[in-house]
Amino acid sequence: MKVKFLFSTESMDLEYWTNLPFIPHLKEWFNVQDMLNTQDLAKVIKSANCWSGERGLVQSVEYRFDGTDFFSEIIVWCED
Numbered sequence: 001m002k003v004k005f006l007f008s009t010e011s012m013d014l015e016y017w018t019n020l021p022f023i024p025h026l027k028e029w030f031n032v033q034d035m036l037n038t039q040d041l042a043k044v045i046k047s048a049n050c051w052s053g054e055r056g057l058v059q060s061v062e063y064r065f066d067g068t069d070f071f072s073e074i075i076v077w078c079e080d
Contacts, residue, residue, distance in 0.1 A: 002071040004064075007032060007040075007056065009078050012047035014040060023072050024058045030076050032056045050080050 001023065007014040016035065024030050033041065033054055045053045056076035064073050 002069060004071055004073045005035065006073065006075045007036070007044050007078050008059070008075055009044060009048040009051070012044070014044055016040070023061060024074060026058055026061055028058045029055045030058055032076065032078060044078050048079050051078050052080060 001020060003018055003020045003023070005016040005018065007016065014036075018035065031054065032044070036044070041053060045051060056078040058074060059077045060073075060075040062073045064071055
């Protein structure tokens with residue numbers, strides 16, 4: 001399924017699109033290092049007040065329609 005991730009900190013949201021065979025559940029820990037490349041991971045770490053850079057907490061899972069396709073929008077909180 002097409003998935004839009006928003007890796008969120010206090011000062012920034014990084015948008016990342018991918019296809020996943022599963023949808024993470026609300027309040028589930030998600031391994032961010034498996035998803036992002038090193039440059040994007042560094043951006044998120046730099047924008048966070050305090051974050052280990054390993055995993056984030058799924059805050060929101062919403063299903064959306066962009067006019068042609070359905071997709072999931074998942075907000076992952078990247079702060080400790």
